[in-house]
Amino acid sequence: PQRTIAHLVQSAALIADEKFNGSARFVIESHDALVIEAPKDNWEPFAKVLKEEMEKEIDFDKYCSLKRNFKLRIPADVEVSETNYGDFRKVKL
Numbered sequence: 001p002q003r004t005i006a007h008l009v010q011s012a013a014l015i016a017d018e019k020f021n022g023s024a025r026f027v028i029e030s031h032d033a034l035v036i037e038a039p040k041d042n043w044e045p046f047a048k049v050l051k052e053e054m055e056k057e058i059d060f061d062k063y064c065s066l067k068r069n070f071k072l073r074i075p076a077d078v079e080v081s082e083t084n085y086g087d088f089r090k091v092k093l
Contacts, residue, residue: 005032012053019049047078
């Protein structure tokens with residue numbers, strides 16, 4: 001269904017938020033993206049958690065009315081900015 005990606009993103013946010021234990025906070029959630037504010041000198045562990053949660057498999061056999069034996073993993077990009085939303089740059093983890 002169309003809501004599959006939104007559910008994946010929202011689920012990733014909920015799980016990541018528990019793992020962050022108050023050390024980072026979400027500032028934007030959109031259809032296919034999450035933006036967090038994390039410590040400037042220690043952002044990488046937070047990015048790894050988010051990437052891992054965002055790249056969880058989607059099992060189409062379990063949730064779709066048109067059953068198919070297929071699992072999809074959508075790659076997630078990680079971008080970092082030290083100043084503002086317009087200055088994000090991609091990073092590799």
